[in-house]
Amino acid sequence: MKLGVFLPSYLLPGQERHHAEELRRFAAHAEELGFESLFITDHLLTARRFYRVSWTEPLMTLAHAAAVTSKIKLGTSILVLPTHNPVVLAKEIATLQHLSGGRFIYGIGTGWYAPEFESTGGTIQQRGRRTDEVLEASMQLLRAPNQSFGGEYHKFAGITVEPLTTVPPVWVAGGRQLAHSASPEQPTMDARVLQRICRWDGWIARPTSPPQQIVQDMAEIDGELERQGTSRARKNFTVAHENFLWLTETTKRDDAIAEQQAKMLAVVSDERPWDYIEAVYLTGTIDEVQRKIQERIDVGVEELFLHTMTADLSQLDLFAKHLLEPFRVKA
Numbered sequence: 001m002k003l004g005v006f007l008p009s010y011l012l013p014g015q016e017r018h019h020a021e022e023l024r025r026f027a028a029h030a031e032e033l034g035f036e037s038l039f040i041t042d043h044l045l046t047a048r049r050f051y052r053v054s055w056t057e058p059l060m061t062l063a064h065a066a067a068v069t070s071k072i073k074l075g076t077s078i079l080v081l082p083t084h085n086p087v088v089l090a091k092e093i094a095t096l097q098h099l100s101g102g103r104f105i106y107g108i109g110t111g112w113y114a115p116e117f118e119s120t121g122g123t124i125q126q127r128g129r130r131t132d133e134v135l136e137a138s139m140q141l142l143r144a145p146n147q148s149f150g151g152e153y154h155k156f157a158g159i160t161v162e163p164l165t166t167v168p169p170v171w172v173a174g175g176r177q178l179a180h181s182a183s184p185e186q187p188t189m190d191a192r193v194l195q196r197i198c199r200w201d202g203w204i205a206r207p208t209s210p211p212q213q214i215v216q217d218m219a220e221i222d223g224e225l226e227r228q229g230t231s232r233a234r235k236n237f238t239v240a241h242e243n244f245l246w247l248t249e250t251t252k253r254d255d256a257i258a259e260q261q262a263k264m265l266a267v268v269s270d271e272r273p274w275d276y277i278e279a280v281y282l283t284g285t286i287d288e289v290q291r292k293i294q295e296r297i298d299v300g301v302e303e304l305f306l307h308t309m310t311a312d313l314s315q316l317d318l319f320a321k322h323l324l325e326p327f328r329v330k331a
Contacts, residue, residue: 004037080111102166171202202238
């Protein structure tokens with residue numbers, strides 16, 4: 001398993017002043033410790049429903065991290081494509097690829113927060129179609145010069161976006177999640193999402209999708225790829241998963257849970273109750289967390305990237321000691 005971490009791009013109240021410096025230190029230390037990747041979240045607007053925090057713009061923040069690193073991969077999990085213009089986005093990605101030496105992973109999804117779509121000229125009902133248009137159009141522009149595109153929402157003719165360097169892999173998010181009445185999505189694999197996943201280079205399983213649901217989604221992905229006459233192996237297709245973790249070395253489970261609850265609920269809202277968060281996120285003692293990660297490896301997760309909940313470098317050290325090194329040995 002390849003292990004990455006999320007850049008703590010969220011703004012914790014009262015800690016904004018040193019945030020830029022903290023991001024630089026965090027990115028450099030993650031690379032120094034040997035993590036595979038730095039991922040980042042995209043929220044155009046402040047969305048208090050599931051989070052208590054706001055987030056910096058993802059591609060600008062990845063460029064900030066690229067300036068203090070040289071080899072760690074830089075990914076989005078995920079870019080909310082319906083809120084983006086494909087030409088502007090292609091320019092931003094091309095620039096990031098140029099400045100970082102081709103380290104970007106283009107993780108995408110449809111998003112869920114209706115005001116973000118409405119504030120950028122769309123609707124939540126259009127998000128799937130807009131996602132496919134933005135993705136196809138931006139990838140055309142990243143592959144070659146003199147491109148034309150005629151979609152329902154975006155059109156251009158004979159344009160070139162430079163610098164043209166390495167074309168990034170596309171990983172598509174979506175699929176099942178543990179059902180809850182507060183969830184904005186149905187706990188199913190939508191047929192259009194399945195088609196989108198199988199069209200590109202990888203899949204990011206939801207953080208709210210436990211291992212048994214990842215298995216169900218992978219069966220559908222494998223079935224669709226087989227119907228298309230290919231397979232994950234032939235496509236060099238990556239199975240990835242995002243999750244949340246605060247790691248503590250206490251051996252008392254109740255103490256570990258209390259510490260994790262305090263740290264997680266500083267970022268994640270209580271829209272869904274703690275027992276739901278415990279069921280989907282990585283909580284408990286180190287032994288429990290390692291077991292939960294092994295369960296995800298056993299069902300086929302190849303790349304895992306984790307939110308550390310703060311920019312505290314000691315969390316990176318604990319992740320390296322108890323997760324990066326042990327699972328690297330097992331691999």
